[in-house]
């Protein structure tokens with residue numbers, strides 16, 4: 768004798784069997800097919816809605832590393848009362864750009880806060896050298912430096928690799944401006960022209976500089 772519950776279970780099994788069978792024969796849609804249809808309809812709809820919400824209009828500048836400049840343009844670019852467009856000045860922060868170059872290239876040796884590494888790499892923080900003639904500093908970065916040098920009263924005799932092939936004139940100007948104005952240093956900004964001129968004047972040079980060779984530019 769079947770109980771009510773047994774009968775219910777048996778019927779469920781029958782429905783499930785019939786359903787799978789019809790599904791595999793491609794016949795009348797049972798609950799399994801309905802679920803499959805719903806998935807086929809809703810998954811694309813949800814995908815499209817997701818893209819619409821999060822694609823940012825497929826804007827190519829959305830993840831642009833200088834997107835903050837784009838935002839500043841947008842913030843400044845509102846039209847004025849008479850309807851004419853205000854002129855927009857792009858804000859380029861040389862210290863920020865210089866810091867990026869410092870962190871990528873120089874930090875490995877001169878360390879996070881320009882404090883250097885005793886016995887190996889001289890400091891740039893509060894180094895009298897850093898505030899000297901930009902034409903001298905440009906030469907150090909362009910062609911490197913070796914041999915004895917005294918920085919903040921401490922003697923070093925090590926090697927700084929030439930970086931003129933890695934960095935453009937503008938990048939050298941930016942990174943020198945940064946180190947001349949960071950960590951309590953108070954040097955002036957370095958112009959790209961000064962670096963370009965140093966590169967031209969020393970274009971035939973392959974060797975790293977020594978302190979003695981740099982004497983002609985050790986003028987302030």
Ligand code: HEC
Nearest residue numbers: 872873876889890894896897912913914923924925926927
């Ligand atoms: C491979 C390590 C290394 C890297 C990278 C490096 N330097 Fe140097 N730097 C040195 C060493 C070593 C000296 C001292 C050389 C010597 O003993 O003659 C020096 C000296 C200097 C000096 C003069 C001395 C002083 O401490 O003030 C300046 C200025 C300087 N580096 C700036 C830079 C800048 C700017 C960068 C990045 C663009 C840079 N260096 C990247 C190792 C490095």
